[in-house]
Amino acid sequence: MNMNEQIKQWSEEAQASNADHPHRKVELFIEVRDGALEAVAPYLNQQGYHHVTLVEDKHTSAAAGQKVAKLIREAGLTVDIVRLPPNAVGDVIADETYIMKVLLGVTDKSQAVLAVGSGTIHDLVRFVCYKMNRPFLSIPTAASVDGFTSAGAPLIVDGSKQTFQAVPPEAIFADLSVLASAPQTMTAAGFGDMLGKFTSLADWHVSRDLGNEPFSPVANRITEEALHACVEHVDEIAAGSKAGVEVLMNALIASGISMLMIDHSRPASGGEHHISHRIEMDFIAEGRKQVLHGAKVGVASALLSDLYRELAASQDVEAFNVYRTLPASEQMRAWLAQVGGPSTIAELGVTEDQLARALRTAHTLRDRYTGLKYMNEHQLLRS
Numbered sequence: 001m002n003m004n005e006q007i008k009q010w011s012e013e014a015q016a017s018n019a020d021h022p023h024r025k026v027e028l029f030i031e032v033r034d035g036a037l038e039a040v041a042p043y044l045n046q047q048g049y050h051h052v053t054l055v056e057d058k059h060t061s062a063a064a065g066q067k068v069a070k071l072i073r074e075a076g077l078t079v080d081i082v083r084l085p086p087n088a089v090g091d092v093i094a095d096e097t098y099i100m101k102v103l104l105g106v107t108d109k110s111q112a113v114l115a116v117g118s119g120t121i122h123d124l125v126r127f128v129c130y131k132m133n134r135p136f137l138s139i140p141t142a143a144s145v146d147g148f149t150s151a152g153a154p155l156i157v158d159g160s161k162q163t164f165q166a167v168p169p170e171a172i173f174a175d176l177s178v179l180a181s182a183p184q185t186m187t188a189a190g191f192g193d194m195l196g197k198f199t200s201l202a203d204w205h206v207s208r209d210l211g212n213e214p215f216s217p218v219a220n221r222i223t224e225e226a227l228h229a230c231v232e233h234v235d236e237i238a239a240g241s242k243a244g245v246e247v248l249m250n251a252l253i254a255s256g257i258s259m260l261m262i263d264h265s266r267p268a269s270g271g272e273h274h275i276s277h278r279i280e281m282d283f284i285a286e287g288r289k290q291v292l293h294g295a296k297v298g299v300a301s302a303l304l305s306d307l308y309r310e311l312a313a314s315q316d317v318e319a320f321n322v323y324r325t326l327p328a329s330e331q332m333r334a335w336l337a338q339v340g341g342p343s344t345i346a347e348l349g350v351t352e353d354q355l356a357r358a359l360r361t362a363h364t365l366r367d368r369y370t371g372l373k374y375m376n377e378h379q380l381l382r383s
């Protein structure tokens, strides 16, 4: 079953289970295959988009942007290029400055915007497209994050990370040759984002039981199956092969779809994501070069895993039984190291002080019930 058929099946199951949780209909055209870039121009033609804007940076231009632009021009269509320059520390970040650069690049004539890159470029484009009422197409250059299909854009405004309403892409073209050529650290980050689902799914069960928060069994199952596929195929993902990035990209898209379906990030984001956001804000405040989102999430999830297992063992709270099923931190770190990503806080460049601060304040960033929040409320964090 290809991804489009799979989404159709999930949507039907979700519609049938609307009594548990409202599910929104997900309509998204997806190509995950070798040579997917060649499908972009025919798609634009079919949709009647004769004039489009392509947003890229120096790296993603070389990885896919130039090729896509050439194919679009050869098809007789017009494409304007917005090349985002790096900031002083060499990053492109989703903040006010870059939003402005994208806004200025999308002319009145442009009918759609193509995001060529990883998470950050997608977040900038999805936000601008929402504000300008244009469709956006996703061309991922690395299997690095599960946010490609997201309807929300995490943006840095006044130095603080907040998620804003935006639009999901109308279509995704994920070319396996492009993804397999991405730096392995990016593939490892995508794997880290998926590994984080161990703790996010467990936290979701806890927020349902202790916080009375909405829960969708269908969205839970989609994310769980995607996570298990990644663990099962860890060797191929570690090798960075086309087969490996295919499993990973499909898992990241599935995770994104589960969020889109229920209009919430609960399946994919728990205490580990809150820690990651906290650390990111620290790095921005210090003017430091960013660490990939999934790299932080993977390490934070590995760290939380043992804390959550101890929590289940020490507290007489039935809801915490779900934490007993988590893999040990050591196992999670071994997987992260195997795929070529950082596996410890020190490898992320985070100090013990920063970590302690993150553990104590991260739960205040989102209005969600998590094991991390419980530990803070009951003063269970040591040192």
Ligand SMILES: [Zn+2]
Residues within 6 Å of the ligand: 145, 146, 193, 268, 273, 293, 294, 297
């Ligand atoms: Zn994530």
